[in-house]
Amino acid sequence: MAMHVVDLTSMTGQDREMSTRWGMTVPLGGVPLTDHAAVFATLADAGFTDLWSSEVNGTDAFTPLALAAAWQPRVRLGSAITPVFTRGPGLLAMTAAALAEAAPGRFQLGIGASSPVVVGDWNAADFTKPYARSRDMLRFLRAALAGEVVDEEYETFRVRRFRLERPPATPPGLLLAALRPGMLRLASAEADGVILNWLAATDVSRCLSEAKSDRWNFEVVARIFVCPTEDADYARTVGRRMIAAYLTVPAYAEFHRWLGREAELGPMWKAWAAGDRKGALAAIPDEVVDELIVHGSPEQCRDHVARYAEAGVKVPVMALVPLPDQANLTPAELTDLLTRLGPR
Incomplete structure (x- = not known):
């Protein structure tokens, strides 16, 4: 997917602010802070x-x-x-x-x-x-x-x-x-x-x-x-652990209830409240993982992230x-x- 990218060094004012930024x-993770100068340059490039x-x-x-x-x-x-x-x-x-x-x-x-x-x-x-x-x-x-x-x-x-x-x-x-x-x-x-x-x-x-x-x-x-x-099994395994760790926190649980995921995440919340951690992980549907954890080739990930911009996210x-x-x-x-x- 071709994305419009803006050089911030050559723009000021309203035009800059209205452009989608990435x-x-x-x-x-895994990169010492002392080695991040090269990381920052790579990201900018x-x-x-x-x-x-x-x-x-x-x-x-x-x-x-x-x-x-x-x-x-x-x-x-x-x-x-x-x-x-x-x-x-x-x-x-x-x-x-x-x-x-x-x-x-x-x-x-x-x-x-x-x-x-x-x-x-x-x-x-x-x-x-x-x-x-x-x-x-x-x-x-x-x-x-x-x-x-x-x-x-x-x-x-x-x-x-x-x-x-x-x-x-x-x-x-x-x-x-x-x-x-x-x-x-x-x-x-x-x-x-x-x-x-x-x-x-x-x-x-x-x-x-x-x-x-x-x-x-x-x-x-x-x-x-x-x-x-592109190892979907790995991505979903990691994604389930993250979802169970975060979306069982009351504020995030209520957020996803408000978003309409009671049916999809209710079994996880029930198992987690009962102390059944393995059952909670197993109860998370693939579809929810795939919605909340972007995975695939780097190009597929980039295109999935672009959907957030299309939905109204500026950054x-x-x-x-x-x-x-x-x-x-x-x-x-x-x-x-x-x-x-x-x-x-």
């Missing part, structure tokens, strides 16, 4: 316009982007996502401001509630009122990153006379990760864009019916899990699922794989 989640980080239990959201800011000036950068509970408001504003200064006009800050495991079990913070905390953090960051003095009593925290010493000349766009209607509407009302996750291309329209915006520069970003192998962001022989890939083989996945 992203990759970084860092790549392949037509990827964006590099997006995540923050679960691997790298933090900002270090890979700081390296990319220094090593690869051709791409845009984004976090998807930085949890709103695991950093204080001032620290999050300072970190975002520093990266925005390092990559002027190229950085977007994606924030989200994350999950009770990440927030509570791993970071010793209270996962309470996720909607209110996300709303309050959006409002605080909007003011702080604009260089304002913030002295405010929010519903979920209090900030006393905070002002950034180095407010960025170009404040980063603020994007909100959202699943169900409440958060999707909040993103539409108060953020500069929305970040979608764990959905099929056919689900995009449902989400965007709630995250409605007439703003030409309202971003729609989606993280898409991609396993570029489809691939997140590579480990391949069976990934640890043994040579630099030349990795370059070939990334090039084949890219839209060029």
